Structure formats: structure tokens, C-alpha cells
Amino acid sequence: MAAGTSDWIGSVYLFIQSDKVSLPDLYMKQKTLIYDILWGAVSESTEGCRDSTEILKIHSCDHQLILCLKFCSQEVCQIFLKAYKEQIMHRHIQRKLEKSLFVEPCTISLKLKADAGELDAIIEKEEQCLKYISEMKPSFQKDDDIAEMEDHLKQLNLEDRLSSQNCSMSSLPHSLHSYGNSSVEGSTFYFQGENYVDRALTSVHLQMFAKLVGKSWKLVGRSLGKNCRALNDTAIENLAYDFERDGRYEQAYQLLRLFKDSEGKRATLQRLVQALEEHGLNSIAQDLLSLNENGL
Missing domain, CATH: 1.10.533.10 (Death Domain, Fas)
Incomplete structure (x- = not known):
């Protein structure tokens, strides 16, 4: 992996579609839950490097959800591209949707785009993909809705941890x-x-x-x-x-x-x-x- 990439920043659009359910409809009805599923899949696909990856926006288009992802590390972006190429991310999203929403087994299709166009056609050319992603600097801040959902999920996770600690105090x-x-x-x-x-x-x-x-x-x-x-x-x-x-x-x-x-x-x-x-x-x-x- 390349060294000296601490100031490296780039962004990419991740298009997500399911063959069984309408993800835009689900997102409109249960925004926080769907965001949690997608963010969890992105985090797992980047090996938990949450501080170097962000979801800035989520758009709906036809039957797809479009995530605008920001990377603050070239190494993390390389891990993401590897997970995408090997369809690890596809499986993460599919598994989380089925587990959290109790939907029937579904197939998830993904597309990766930058300003230069679709990256799927050149996904084997890592350096070229990284170049296009680094050239697409994010021109906007994180949506307020996204930031609010993140804060809500952090609070829920904190409450869950506190609850687990309380449950372990069986001697009381x-x-x-x-x-x-x-x-x-x-x-x-x-x-x-x-x-x-x-x-x-x-x-x-x-x-x-x-x-x-x-x-x-x-x-x-x-x-x-x-x-x-x-x-x-x-x-x-x-x-x-x-x-x-x-x-x-x-x-x-x-x-x-x-x-x-x-x-x-x-x-x-x-x-x-x-x-x-x-x-x-x-x-x-x-x-x-x-x-x-x-x-x-």
C-alpha cells in the first residue's frame, strides 16, 4: 500500500439496488434502520475504519439508493475497492437486509461511479480507480439528516452497552x-x-x-x-x-x-x-x- 497518504481525500457514488424490495421505499419508511444497515455494511467492508470513511448523502433514483461516500485515507479506499471487487460488500448488504428486515433472500446489485464515469469496467485497475476517486473531491458537507441519524444510533449503542452492563450485575x-x-x-x-x-x-x-x-x-x-x-x-x-x-x-x-x-x-x-x-x-x-x- 502507498505511504504518505494521510492527506488523501476522495469520494465515490455507490448505487445499490435489490431484486426483491424497493430500497427507496424502505428508506422513506425506515430511514434510520436502512442507514444503519448500509453504514454497517460499508464499515465491515472497510474493516471497521469508521474514522476514515463517511456517508455524506443518500439519494433515491428509480429503484436505487445512491450513497455518496467520502474517504480520508488511500489505504482504506483500497480495502473498500477490494471488498467491492470481490463482492464482499454485496454479501454484507444482502445479509444485513435479510436479517434486519426479515425479507426473503435477495440479490443486491451495485455500481460504482466517479465523475469520470463508471468504475466497474476498470475495477481491476486499482491505481486508475484510486486516481478517479481522489479527483472527485466532495463539494458539500454531510447532510443534517445523516448526522442526526448517526447521533441517534450512537446514543442507542451507548444505551445497549449500559443495559448489558446492568444485566451482568446479577448479584444485585x-x-x-x-x-x-x-x-x-x-x-x-x-x-x-x-x-x-x-x-x-x-x-x-x-x-x-x-x-x-x-x-x-x-x-x-x-x-x-x-x-x-x-x-x-x-x-x-x-x-x-x-x-x-x-x-x-x-x-x-x-x-x-x-x-x-x-x-x-x-x-x-x-x-x-x-x-x-x-x-x-x-x-x-x-x-x-x-x-x-x-x-x-
Whole structure:
């Protein structure tokens, strides 16, 4: 690798398209989640060199998302080009989309462009690619939306680390454990003076919640959304619109289904009970807990 490249700066456009889903539509509905997926794939493809790589903008065009990437190191750009050429980046994006969005197996197609044109045709000529990328100096700063999502994700990651630390403090009495983000299936929590064993939500929980919650489903969704990236305000409003004709039962059911799909084993009864309790819906929480006692 070349030496003396500490002042090296360049940028490139990465075009991303899926054969199964519309990435622009997904990005409009769940911006932070899709950004996290794409940024994670870029970071993995540059071997975690986050300080030397940035996403400055994300554009939508037809069925594609276009990332404007900035590199502050020639070495990191070389790692990126190698991952792109060997389709490592393709696989990173594909795997993260399937895992985070529970979409069916999909094929990701990528194109790499600079001001000089498409780089795919010369991707084997590393020096020429680096030359074109270094000549395309970014003429704008990072979008405010991108910066805001980065700050939000950093805060969530910090909260996750703190929660993991709290969960590891098993020698503390239950009364000293926090009630919320540290919810882990199999742990215990208190509700109205009684101790309950936490567990993952089941289809029976989803059905009972949808039957009982009525018009309060959005309030509960926003409470769950404090610690669930998939349940942002836009996603909740999209559920309200998409299932308006099906009624509140289906809207509420789809809310919890999205929560369960996005959070996996972390979509536990404790988190749902906490969200219900925030809005005084204790009777619904008690009914859900009675299912737990009956072993359902």
C-alpha cells in the first residue's frame, strides 16, 4: 500500500439496488434502520475504519439508493475497492437486509461511479480507480439528516452497552435492577408488587394485545419505539394508513408483529408491560401476564 497518504481525500457514488424490495421505499419508511444497515455494511467492508470513511448523502433514483461516500485515507479506499471487487460488500448488504428486515433472500446489485464515469469496467485497475476517486473531491458537507441519524444510533449503542452492563450485575437484589432496556428473556421483573418471569412474546400475546388495546395502540407503539429503531413515528403512521380498512385490531397486531420481527428475542413481555404501564393500561398488562402464568 502507498505511504504518505494521510492527506488523501476522495469520494465515490455507490448505487445499490435489490431484486426483491424497493430500497427507496424502505428508506422513506425506515430511514434510520436502512442507514444503519448500509453504514454497517460499508464499515465491515472497510474493516471497521469508521474514522476514515463517511456517508455524506443518500439519494433515491428509480429503484436505487445512491450513497455518496467520502474517504480520508488511500489505504482504506483500497480495502473498500477490494471488498467491492470481490463482492464482499454485496454479501454484507444482502445479509444485513435479510436479517434486519426479515425479507426473503435477495440479490443486491451495485455500481460504482466517479465523475469520470463508471468504475466497474476498470475495477481491476486499482491505481486508475484510486486516481478517479481522489479527483472527485466532495463539494458539500454531510447532510443534517445523516448526522442526526448517526447521533441517534450512537446514543442507542451507548444505551445497549449500559443495559448489558446492568444485566451482568446479577448479584444485585431484584429491587435494584432497572426496569426497561435490560429486559432479557428468562430474567424476572416486578409489576404491581408481584414478580414475573420474562419471556419472548408469542402469537397469543399479539392476538390478546390487538383485541384489547383499541385506540391506544399508537401510544403503546411510541413507548416501545423509544428503544426499538423499527417503531419510529413514520413506521407507526404507515401502519395506521396501510391497515386502516382492516381496523384497529389489525393495526395493533401489525405493530407488535413489527416489534417482534425487528427485535427478535429482545421483544419480551416485560418491555410490552412497561409500555402499557406508561399509559395506565394496567388491566391489559395483567391479562397478558395471566397468559404467562398459564404457560401459553
